[in-house]
Amino acid sequence: MLNSAHLSLIPFRFEQSNVRVVLAESIPWFVARDVALVLGYTDTKKAVATHCKKAKPLIDIEGANHPLYTNQALNLDHKTKLIPESDVYRLILRSKLPSAERFQDWVTEEVLPTIRQTGAYHSPTADPLPADLLRAYIRLTALNLYLTHLPLDALSKRQWIEHTLAELGITPQDLHPPPPPPPQAQPSERDLFTLSALLSLHQQRHSVQVVNRALVRLGWLQDIRRETPRGLKRVKQLVGEGLCYGRNQRNQPLYYAVQFPELLRRISGYLR
Incomplete structure (x- = not known):
């Protein structure tokens, strides 16, 4: 750098x-x-x-x-x-x-x-093998190289390796690090989600009500009255710059997943 x-x-x-x-x-x-x-x-x-x-x-x-x-x-x-x-x-x-x-x-x-x-960037590296496992791996690798030069059949060589493994108290599977867990599905950059779902996804401590109040203070969210078969109903709608971060639906606005980190950053000073 x-x-x-x-x-x-x-x-x-x-x-x-x-x-x-x-x-x-x-x-x-x-x-x-x-x-x-x-x-x-x-x-x-x-x-x-x-x-x-x-x-x-x-x-x-x-x-x-x-x-x-x-x-x-x-x-x-x-x-x-x-x-x-x-x-x-x-x-x-x-x-x-x-x-x-x-x-x-x-x-x-x-x-x-x-x-x-x-304040800097370090590319993540794989976790090293445990010391005991690394020593066992080196020992077995050396043994395998040694056996390649002995006039033994494949079965005899395999038995020799299995005997060494038993002495070390490990199984062949122990010689390899466990596979990484499957990646969790991430939303597409164009997907829309409810505010509560995105707050949960980003592990935010703020409630939906607190975030809505911050959006109202910024002038990005407002209450409107909508006619329904049961009479007038109050719903929230994004307005102005708020429309950069989501789309209005009939009952509530939905928010773009990819824009949500920026939205959180911009409203951080209004969360209370």
Whole structure:
């Protein structure tokens, strides 16, 4: 990670593509072109101009007081367009690639949480084998190499290996780490869910009522009266900027799964 004044550049690797992130005062800004290329946009400039609402050139991120050499140290031109997390989600939503959902999961579940916790990024590594199991594995590997040079039939060699395993108190299955648990199904970037379902999915302590009050304070949610066979009924509807995060249904609004982390971040100061 390269440092320069209040900026740092973290080069990430998503599958076979480079994705650079500039940290400015601990806030991550993604290089817009990198994100657009990963998501399959052929005209990256047009994609950023059309879909990204908060894109800024690097010189505007770092401020006018920083000299141009800062940009050169970061290996970026001072006109390089950067986008915040919310614009990354907007590009994901409109991507036609099947890998867009994997990219979303990588950003939201791996990269951003790690940056926020440590101010840096470390690619996760597999857990090492326990020391006793590793020693047993080395012993058995050496035994197998030794047996390959002995004029014994396959049955004799197998019996010798099984005898060694019994002495070690392990079974052949113990030589391999357990398979990882199957991944839990994640919602598609275009799926809509109730507010209570998304709060539960993101393990939020706030109730539906608290979040609704925050949305009302922002002017993104309002109560309306709807005619029903049993008379007038009060229901809630998204309005204004709130419509960026969900869609109104007959009885209640539903929210886009991929936009929900951004929604939580934007209303955090109004939750009480």
